[in-house]
Amino acid sequence: MTRFVRRDRNQTESTLLQKTARFMPSGVRTPSGSDEHEMVVESGHGCWLRDVSGNEYLDYLMGSGPLLLGHAHPAVVEAVTRKITQGSSYLMVNEPAIELAEQIIETVPCAEKVVFNSSGSESTFFALRMARAFTRKQKVLKFEGAYHGMHDYALMSTQWTEGARDSSAPVPNSAGIAHSVEEDVLIAPWNDLETTQQLLEERADEIAAVILEPLQRTLPPVPGFLERIRELTQSLGIVLIFDEVVTGYRLALGGAQEYYGVKPDLATICKGIASGYPISVLCGRSEIMDQADPRRLMSGDHVRLTGTFSGNAISCTAALATLQELRRPDTYETLFQRGRRLMEGLSLAMETAGVPCQVTGEPPAFQPWFSENVIRNFRDMLSADATRNRLFTGLLLEQGILKAHEKFFISTAHGEEEVDQTLETFREVARQIAAAG
Ligand SMILES: Cc1ncc(COP(=O)(O)O)c(C=O)c1O
Structure with missing residues (x-):
């Protein structure tokens, strides 16, 4: 796997972000509300999203769900x-x-x-x-x-x-x-x-x-x-x-x-x-x-x-x-099989690193909760460690994986290779979270 190194923001993207802040009262739209997610999207193809500075992210935000077939199918x-x-x-x-x-x-x-x-x-x-x-x-x-x-x-x-x-x-x-x-x-x-x-x-x-x-x-x-x-x-x-x-x-x-x-x-x-x-x-x-x-x-x-x-x-x-x-044969089977690998791989990565984590959802849309407890309702969600979750999302982004603080959205464009890459990143990020204490 080639390691993702995030490029510095270029002049064009900086100018565009300044304009956004000046002209658009709801501000710079980021999936997390935090600075590291500030970017201007240039394009999306399949399960990849490119920003104006030329960074390519493996996308699990997927427009917050609509891109079930990936970008620009x-x-x-x-x-x-x-x-x-x-x-x-x-x-x-x-x-x-x-x-x-x-x-x-x-x-x-x-x-x-x-x-x-x-x-x-x-x-x-x-x-x-x-x-x-x-x-x-x-x-x-x-x-x-x-x-x-x-x-x-x-x-x-x-x-x-x-x-x-x-x-x-x-x-x-x-x-x-x-x-x-x-x-x-x-x-x-x-x-x-x-x-x-x-x-x-x-x-x-x-x-x-x-x-x-x-x-x-x-x-x-x-x-x-x-x-x-x-x-x-x-x-x-x-x-x-x-x-x-x-x-x-x-x-x-x-x-x-x-x-x-x-x-x-x-x-x-x-x-x-x-x-x-x-x-x-x-x-x-x-x-x-x-x-x-x-x-x-x-x-x-x-x-x-x-x-x-x-x-x-x-x-x-x-x-x-x-x-x-x-409607093509096997579409949902494949979607579920890839999503299941990711859910199970995420749980295993956290468990191996000793980080308490529950993964909830169904394979096409799931998320981790940093908690010892079973998460079944809203109150259980609130008891999870939100700071760890922010750290998790931020560390993924540093490694080129884009998601909000909430769900992972899987699409039919996420292939085995991207799943493998994501699982490797989960293992690395889990170790980093454990080390951060
Ligand atoms: C379950 C659910 N209902 C309704 C909405 C609102 O949809 P829209 O943002 O298209 O108005 C959303 C958006 O995320 C949603 O997740």
């Missing part, structure tokens, strides 16, 4: 290039959108009807609106530590905040969130069936929807958890929404609902479907989805949810090309 580039000369956005239904809707219905268990949006946040927001309209109830229940995007209902008690341990009251995660929204969000602890069941049963008359990430961040559901939530929501007249913005097409063609074998009423899908082109999907049972039919406008039970870019032909074309690749 040739089949996607070819399909988009062919289509783009015919325009991109018509605010009218078009062939790629129709074909894509059909393929989603074919592959995703709960999908009987489909609505296209542009971002994951939009789809989770609209899913909640659909549920409120359908049940004529107001409140939504989400799990502590789950992330469903940036709208006011979603940005409550996410991974960035800690509320009172035994309270179902949400903690808003941003200034500017309407206080009135707080009244309509209830929080339950992930993987705690007893507390969740009690909340659902006590407040069933008020709760329109339960929204959950079936793989919450990288915390899988404990056996029986999803199944029991499904039974409870069904019997209590509550809409069950699976936020599959990350897991859709990543864990299986049918997403987490296929992988874990539990079918929700509605699902939101985004990152895995279109190789980095902006599109998201809200899909589910016809009865609920049909509320989007504009012919219901005058009857008072129409749910409005259009957007200027919804169903744009380029994103739908990228998604069709992506699905064609994902």
Whole structure:
């Protein structure tokens, strides 16, 4: 393995970073919020990312998940290039959108009807609106530590905040969130069936929807958890929404609902479907989805949810090309096999170096927790050593491996050679962490 030596930042990149700081109020976007990750991306190919100074990183950030086939997959580039000369956005239904809707219905268990949006946040927001309209109830229940995007209902008690341990009251995660929204969000602890069941049963008359990430961040559901939530929501007249913005097409063609074998009423899908082109999907049972039919406008039970870019032909074309690749035999077997090698190799490297570490997730998306304890919920996550985690991410970057402080995202472009290289780096980094004490 040739050793990665990071080049100094060149003048062009320095100037670009200065401009970013001056012109863009959310600042220099880095996956970690720390200086060592400050860079300007020049290009991405396969599982490699290049910065403007000429450094090539082995990428496990992968755009935070959308690049399931890697950067600039040739089949996607070819399909988009062919289509783009015919325009991109018509605010009218078009062939790629129709074909894509059909393929989603074919592959995703709960999908009987489909609505296209542009971002994951939009789809989770609209899913909640659909549920409120359908049940004529107001409140939504989400799990502590789950992330469903940036709208006011979603940005409550996410991974960035800690509320009172035994309270179902949400903690808003941003200034500017309407206080009135707080009244309509209830929080339950992930993987705690007893507390969740009690909340659902006590407040069933008020709760329109339960929204959950079936793989919450990288915390899988404990056996029986999803199944029991499904039974409870069904019997209590509550809409069950699976936020599959990350897991859709990543864990299986049918997403987490296929992988874990539990079918929700509605699902939101985004990152895995279109190789980095902006599109998201809200899909589910016809009865609920049909509320989007504009012919219901005058009857008072129409749910409005259009957007200027919804169903744009380029994103739908990228998604069709992506699905064609994902449907190839052995795609998921290979993805899982490589991810499993990385998860196991990471655990072993830390164990050998004497560094307590738990690796959670599923092979296509996982992360380490520097802790002696089993990590099953948000509170367990908080007990892990965050300083060690930052050290881990920083040391990887020094060795040319890019990731955020959270997940490793695996793509079909990560080959055996890159996995070998990563495992060697894990061993080296584990020794460095142990030596740092
Ligand atoms: C599970 C989940 N839901 C929703 C979102 C929001 O998606 P977007 O950033 O496209 O709005 C994200 C983004 O990371 C996510 O991970």
